[in-house]
Amino acid sequence: MAIHELQVAVRERDGVVVIDLTGDVNSSAETALNRAYAEAVSGGAAAVALNFEAADYINSTGIALIVGLLVQARASGIEVKAFGLPSHYREIFEITRLADFMTITDTEERAMGATEGNDDA
C-alpha cells in the first residue's frame, strides 16, 4: 500500500465537467484538487462530477478538501456530483452527510443523468 499522490484529469462530458481522481485523497491532494476544480469551473460549467473510481484512499483531510470544494460550488451555484466510490467510502460520505449535498451515483453514466438525490443501486 504505497502512497499514491493524487493525480487529476479534467474532461467534459454532456455539459458536466468530470474530474478524474487517481491516487490518495489526503493532505497531499490539496493543490491538485483545488487546481482541477478551478480549471473545471473556469468554462462556466453548471455541474462538476468527481470520479472516485481510481481513488484508493480517502481520509479526514480529503473529506475536508471535498467540503472546501462544496463551499466554493455552493457560492457559485454549481452542482457537485460524485461517482465510483467504493462502498466503504460511500458509507463515510453518508455518515458525514456529504451525500446530502452532492449527487452520488455508482457509475459515470448515472452521474450524467442524475441531478437530484442519490441512487440506491
Add this chain to the structure above:
Amino acid sequence: MARDERLSAPVARDVAEQASEAVDLDALELDSPALRELKESGVKLAVPLVSQGELIGVLNLGHRLSEQDYSSDDRKLLDNLAAQAAPALRVGQLVREQEAEAMMRQRFEQELEVARLIQQNFLPKELPELPGWQIAAYYHPAREVGGDFYDVIALSDGRVGFVVGDVTDKGVPAALVMSATRSVLRASAQRLIEPGVVLECVNDHLCPDMPAKMFVTCLYGVLDPQSGHLRFANAGHDLPYVKTADGVVELRARGMPLGLMPGMAYEEKEMTLELGDSVLLHSDGVVEAHDPERNMFGFPRLKETVGDAPGGQELIDRVLRDLAEFTGAGAEQEDDITMVALQRSPAASSAPVSPNGRVLADFELPSTPGNERKAIELVESAVADLGLASARLERLKTAVGEATMNAMEHGNEHDPARPVLIKVLHSGDRLRVRVTDEGDADELGEAEIPDLLAKLEGRQKPRGWGLFLIKEMVDEAHVTNEDGHTLELVMHLEGGGDGDS
C-alpha cells in the same frame, strides 16, 4: 488375413485399387519388385478387399491344390467372399483402433496420476511455524502435471531455507527430475551454508543424469528468522517480489538453470526483511496465465498485487482471486501454479500474552505525515486471522489511520523524533488497537462535533472530521493516560457493533 504389408508397395496397391475383382498375378507384366516378390512367394491370385471404396486388405491365394488354374466360378466365389468379408474386416479394424486409443488414453491418465503422486509426495506436508513470521504456500498442478515444486527446509541452526523450482517438461519425467532435485537440494542445504554454493552443488549433482532438453529453474533463499536477514541465489527462476516500506522490489541474482552445464557459479544476494515486509516466491504458471483474448497476466499485475495485499496467506488468496478474474470463469489452468509467501509480521516475535489479551502487533512509527498508511497496513496484516468482515475491516482501517494522524499531528506535533506507538490486542470477542502519542490531552479532543451545513455556511472550518470518523467507525473509542496519551479503538468480534453491512 489382415492388411498385407506389401500393399504399401505402390504398384501392388495401384493394381489392387484399380481392380474390383480378383487379379491373376501371372497375367500381369509389370517391372515391379513388389510383384516379383509376391510371385516368388507363390501367390497366384490377389483378391482385393474393398470397403466403401477404400482398399483395406487383399486375399492372396497360392496355387490350387489340384494344380489347376482358378476357374471363373472360383473367381466369382472369391469376389463374392471378398465383398462380404471386407465390411466385416473394416468393422474389426475400427474396433481394434478404438481399443488401442482407449488404452493409450488410459495409460496417459495413469501416467498423470503417477506424476501427481510423485509430485505431491515430495511437497512439504506442513510448513514450519516461525514466531514472528507468517509462512503460506500454494501448489496446484495443471491437468497435465508440470514440474513445479517448493520446499521449506528447517536448518539445524534455526535458519530456514525456502525453495521454489520448476522443471521444464511435464508428466512423469518432470516429476522424477523434480524429486531428484528436491532430494539433492535438501541434502546440500543441511551441509552447506551459502545458498549460491548449495545451488552449485545441486547443479553438479544433476548434470550427469539430466535427460536431454530438460533443466530446472530454482530459487533458493535462507532466512534467519531472528534478524530477518535473507540470503538467496537464483538458478534462472522467476524473480521473487519483496514488499518493503519503500515499495515492491525484485530479488535479483544471476545464475543458469540447474542441469544444463556443470561447474556453474551462482551469484548470491542478501537483504534484511523489516517488520511487515513480505516476500512472494512464485512459478511461471502465475504470470504466464492467459485471459480469453490470449493476453498474459504478466509481471506488472503480480507486482501490483504484492504491493497492495498484506503478506502471507492473504497475499496468495489475493493473487488467486486476481488470476481467476483475469483468466475468466471456468478456464482450464494452463500450467502448475506454485507460490510461497513469507511475511515478517508486525507482531512482537513471541506474541506475548498481556492482561488485555494476545499481542498481535506492537510497533512504533515516526510522526511523519503519511505514516498513517503504514499503521493501517500493519494493523490490517496483524488482524488478518481474526476473520473481520471486510466492511468492518475497512472501518477499522479508517479509524486506525485517523487515530494515527491525530497522534502524529496533535500529540507529537509532527516531530519525527517522537514516535507513535501502536499495539494490537486480541482477547475473546474484543479487538483493541491502542494508539499512543506523547501529548497530554486527557479527552478525545476536537470538542466540536462537525456539522456539514455549518461548514458549508462558513460557521465551522472544513476540517475536524478525524475524531468524528473514528467514533463512527469503531464500536468503542476510549482515551487513557496510563503510559502517555492513548486512544483505544475497540471492535467487537462477534455480532457486535453496527452490523456487517
